[in-house]
Amino acid sequence: MKNLIVVLFLMVLFSCKTDSKEETRTISIEEDVVFLASDELEGRQTGTDGEKAAANYIAERFKNLGLQAKGTNGYFQAFSFKPQTDPHQKVNYTVKDGDSTITGTNVIGFLDNNAENTIIIGAHYDHLGYGAEGSLYRGETQEIHNGADDNASGVAVMLSLAKKLATANSGNNYLFMAFSGEEMGLLGSNYFTKNATIDLSKANYMINMDMVGRLKQDSTLAVYGVGTSPILKHVIKANNSKFKIIENESGVGPSDHTSFYNSDIPVMHFFTGQHEDYHKPGDDTPKLNYEGMDMISSYIFEIISDLDDNGKLPFRTTKNESDDVPVFKVALGVIPDYLFDGKGMRIDGITEDKVAHKAGLEKGDIVIKLGDSLVTNMNSYMRALSSFEEGDKTKVVVKRGDIEVERDIEFQKF
Template sequence: MRILLPRRTASCLSVGLMACVFAISSGGSAEVVPEVVTRLTSDLKYLASDELEGRGVGTNGLNVAADYVAKAFKDAGLNVTTAGGDPFQEFTMTTGAKLGPTNTLKLVGPEGKTIELAIDKDFQVCSFGASGTFNAELVFGGYAIDAKDDKYQDLEGIDIKGKVVIVIRKTPRQGDAHGPFAAGHGGQSRHADLRAKISNAFGKGAAAILFVNDVASGKKEIEQAKQRAKDAAEPVVDAAAVLLAADANNAEAVKAAREKLDEAVKKVQQQRDAATKVETDVLMKFGYAGFNQNAGGPIFHVTQATLDQVLQASLKKTLAALEAEIDQDLKPRTAVLSGWKAEGQASVELIKTDVKNVIAVIEGQGELAEETVVVGAHYDHVGFGGQNSLAPGVKDVHNGADDNGSGTVSLIELARRFGARKEPLKRRLVFIAFTAEEMGLIGSDRYCKEPIYPLEKTVAMINMDMVGRLKEEKLIVYGTGTSPHWKGQLERLNGVSKFELVMKPEGFGPSDQSSFYAKKIPVLHFFTGTHSEYHRPGDDVHLINFDGMARVVDMIEQVTLETVQAIEKPQYVEVKGSGDQAQTRSGGSRPYFGSIPDLGNETPGYALSGVTGGGPADKGGVKAADVIVEFGMNKISSLDDFDLALRKFKSGEEVEVIVLRKGERVTLKVTLGQPK
C-alpha cells in the first residue's frame, strides 16, 4: 500500500498491525488506509452489538464498553492511571425511581365518611412525583391549564396552597381542530402535557396532585374499537361473494372460499369482542413518564369511579358532566370540595447508579507541557429505549452505532495513532470517553466540575459525536467561531480532505463540547449529520460509512496534532446562540432567554452552567452557577418548570427572575428576546 507522508510528519511508525493512518501530501488527496477501516469496523461491531445492551446508563453493557475503551487506551500505550490510579473517573447519578414500601390513599368526607383506596386497583403512585405525606382539603382543579392568551385558566382565582388538587388529563374540546387546545406537532396540545399541569399546580402551592383520566379519551377509544369492528365486516361480504361465485363442481375452490369466509367472520367476532372489552380508565403504571428528582410533592393517579363518588357528593355532578360543561362554554369549573380531604403517603425511592468517564493521557514535554488539549466522545447510548428514544413504546435494544459508537471508535483510533508517535508532544493530550451524555451531558459536566487537569490551562476541546454517516461529503463542524484560529485551519486542512465543509460558529449545542465551552474553552465538534435512525433501534453498524469515518478521523487527527504542537494556543471567543444538530424539545415557539442548563446539578430549581453572551439572561445579570427558583411569579423546581414557565411569556416582555447565587436570593429583571 502506498502511504504518502504529510509535510509536518517526519516519519510514520507501526505498532503491531498498525500502519501510518493518514495519506496526505501537498496537492494530493486523502486516501483511506484499509487497516484503519478494519480497526474501526472491528471496534464498532463489538461496541454496537446487542451484547452491550445499547450502552444505556445502568446496564452492564455500559460497564463492559468502559472496560473495552480503557483496554484500548492502555494497549495504545497511553497513561491510564491519572484518574486516581486507574482510567475511571467514577461518580454516582440519579437514573430512575422505584416504588417504596408505604403507599396509601384515602378520601375522607363530611361526618367522617371514608373511602379507603387500594393501590393498583383504585390508585397508583406516579414515579414523577415526590415522596411525602399529606392530609389536606380537596380541590377540583379541572385540567390545571394556564392559557392566559386563550382566556382559560383553571387555577386562577382559587387558593390551592396546601391543598390536594384533582387534575383531569388532556384538554377540553379535544376534537376541535381549530380550538385553543388543538393538537400540535406531537399529536396533542402542549397544555395536555403532564409536566405543564404539574408545574401549574405545584407552582401555586398544591400539597399533592390526584390525576384522573379524562372521559373524552375513553369515549374516543370505544368509538375507534367499534369502527374497527365495522371495518372488519366488509371483508365478510367480499368473502361471501367469492363463495357464492365459486364453481360448485370445484371442491378445492369452494373449500378455499369457505375458509376465507370463516377467517373473515372470525376476525369480525374478535373485533366485536375487543370493542366490548375496551378499558377506558387505565391507571398509569409506575415508571410512566420517567422520574423527577425535584418534584414539588406527591402525585397519584386515581380512577374515575373513585373520584366520581366525591364529585357527586360535593358538586352533585360526575366527572363526565363537568367535562361536558367545560366543553360547552370553555369556562373552568374549579371548586373546593367542601368537607372532603385526602390523606395519603407516597414512597418514591430514587435509584442511584455508578457511572464513569474513561480517561487516558499522553504527557507533553517542554515549556507548554502543563497546557492541555482534550479530545473526547461520549460512549453511552439509550439502552433499550425509554424516554430518550424516538421510537415510543419500543423496548428493543438501541445499539447506537452512529450515536455515538462512531465517535467512540474514532477516539480509540486517535489514541492508537498518537500513542504510536515517537516525536514528543508539546502539550498534554487527554482522551476522554464521556458517560451519560444522553441523559444531559452528565459525564462531561462532571469532568469540568472535577477536572483531572486545571481548566484554566486547558486550551481546547475537540469533540466527536455521530461521525459515522458521511453523506455527499458533508462534514459539519461546530465551534468554528470559538477561536479565530479554527476557520483558517479547517479550510487549509480541507484542501486535502475535500469535504463539503459546513462550519457553524456556535460553541454551545447538544453534545459534550458545551460543558467545556461554558468554561470559556475554545471547542470544535465534528458531526456528519442526523438521520431517520437517530435514537431509534435501527442505528446499526451496517449503515455506517467506514471509509468516510476514516477520513473524518484523519482530519481530526491533523487538527488535534496542530493544536497540541502550535506555539500559540487558540484564543477563546464568545459566540452568541447555540448549535441545533439534533432535535430538541424546546422548539421555536417560546421567547429567547439565553441560558445553558447544568444538567448534572441536582439542586432544586433550574441550575445554570452558563449564559449565552449578549443574550437576554446575560443582559439581565444572570450568571453561570445561578439557580433559577422563580420566573415571573412561577415557582421553578426543575428545567421542565422553567421551560413551561418561559412559554407563558412573549418576546419583549420583562420578567422578574429570582436566582439563588451562593446561597443568597437575588432578584433580576430580564427582557425576553425573539424565539430562536
C-alpha cells in the same frame, strides 16, 4: 453469558500483546464500532452492565495504546446522580445510597508529552439501552438501541486519533475521554469539568466527535464551535481538501463540547448529520461509512498537527444560537437535514403517522413554503412553524426533484 462474550472478545483483541505500550496489530475503526454497538452490550445505557462492559473495553484499549490512567480510579471516573424529574432542575451529583441512584463512569487516558498545555479529545459512549427516555422508536416491543453512529462512531475515531498521536505532535499533552451520561444531559462531561483530573486552566482546546459515522456521498461534514477561538475558521479551511464543510460558530450544542465551552475552553464538534435511525434500533453497524470515518480521523489529525506549534489558543465567547429558537406548539413530524445548505429545509426522514407522513411528504423533499411564509433555510422554517397551533390547517409546498408539490396539512401536538 454477556460478560463471557466481552471477556472472550478482549482476549482475541489483545492476546498477541507483548508490550503494554504498543499494540502488535492495529485495531480498525470498524472493529471498535462492531464491539461497542454489539447486541451483547444491550445499548450501553448509563449505569448498566452493558455500559460497564464498554467502559472496560475502552480502558483496555487506552492501556494498549500506551495512555496513562487519568481517572480517579485507574482509567475510571465514576459519578453518581439522581435522574432529573424536572427538566429545569440541576442534576444532584451528591447523593446518598438509596433509591433511584445511577452511577455513570467516564473513561480517561492521558498522553504525557511534558508539554505546558493539554488538548482534550472526547466522545460519549453511552446510549439508550432498550429505549430509554429520548428514544424515537414507536414499536410495540422493546428493541436494543445499539447506537452505532450515536456514538460508537465517535469513540472509534477518538481511539484512532490516540493511535496517531502516540508518535506525533508533541507540542501538547492529550487527554482522551469517553463520556458517560451524555444522553441524560451531558452529565459525564459536566461532572468532569467540575471535578477535573488535570488543571483545566492548562486545557488548550477540546475536540468532540458525536455521530461521525454516516458521511454522505457529498462528503458534507459539520464543524461546530469554529467561533470559539479566532484561528479555528482558518485552520478548518486550510486543512480541508475532501469535505464540504458546514461551519457553525456557537460553542453551545446538544453534545459534550458544551461543558468545556462553558468552562471557557475553545471547542470543535465534528458531526456527519442526523438520519432516520437516530435514537432508534436501526442505528446499527452495517449502515456506517467506515471509509468516511477514516477520512474524518485523518482530517482532525491534520488540524491538530497544524495547531501543534500555536501555543495556547485564545478563547472567545460566541452567540448562543439556541437563544433565538422559537417556541413550538406543533410539529411537522420530520427529521431536518441540518447539513443542507441550499434554499429551503430538506427533509432527511419522516416520522410515521405524523403530519408530514399523512400529507404524503417524502424523504428528500425540500420545504420551500409553509403557510404564508417562504422557507429559505432552517431558521425561517422554525419561525414559520412556531406560528401554528394544534388543529391549524394550512398548505406546505415542497420541491421534489424538478417539480413543486403542494399538500394540505393539519397540525398535531408537538
